[in-house]
Amino acid sequence: MTTRWLTPEEQRAWRAYVAASLLLEDAIDRQLQQDAGMPHLYYSILSVLSESPERRLRMTDLAERLKITRSRLTYAVTRLEKDGLLRREACRYDKRGSIAALTDDGFAVLDRAAPGHVETVRSLLFDRLSEEQVGQLEEISAAIAQGLQEDGARPASDDVPWRRRSSPACS
Template sequence: MADTRWLTESELDAWMAYLKATHLLERRIEEQLKTDSGLTHAHYEILAKLSIAPERQLRMSDLARKLVVSKSGLTYQIGQLEKRGLVERTTCPSDERGVLAVLTDEGMRCLEKTAPGHVAVVRAFLIDQLTPEELRAMTRIMSKAAAAMIQDGRRPPGGPTSPKGPA
């Protein structure tokens, strides 16, 4: 524990503000999606990614990468969306081992119905709260954090056995 760089008061304030805001925003998004369409945020993201893909379809492995989720987690979510008729799975024509997730017409209609409310929540509670300069800074900050995590892979700093602090 002697090697641990504990958060300073200002760093801890920033961390706690980030956690509070992201949890509250996620809760608002989940409420809106459930009310408007019965979707979860994860389901909405899947539909949104498929809607902008060529022919509204992606290989499952590519979709998992774009969503930053495990393949098994995505398989479960796709199964739920299939039961609702919003997505279907099909074999990849160029590779029999590959599976495509395809947005159905019903899935597109559901997304089109739900998207305005989703955008309204994101805009009201995040985007419209920031100045253009703050929005650019947020983009730089979050992109920098994401790049560091992607570059580092899944190993936490200090190794998997390092003691955890109170943050």
């Protein structure tokens, strides 16, 4: 089949999107590096942990939520642990398991950095979009993400319900 090239509208949208996402991530990384001494992803790790039951999560669950590889997460967690912002704990139900638990220091860092981060996201993103556009962005993003997460490995809906691999905090 001959290639279905992008239409001019699609080209424009694609280029605009690529540019915007690059610029936005860069700006957010810079802000957080400045104010919290860590890149966006690392901040997100702390943030996700802070909202999890008992402020702890298994590595795989964490990686899944953040949409990153386990290897990448291992590296990041090692750094954050060195900084004392989280602690690794053993999982008592599964000896292979490793749990990342936010420390008080970690929570404090998050707490201090959150206002600045939110302000940045707001001023760079939401202040520039109408309410309608916020909804559109969510829908578009959800559509994209959905396509990229069809696990392929996940059983059909009438199959065994997807077994939770671990209790939320496994302890």
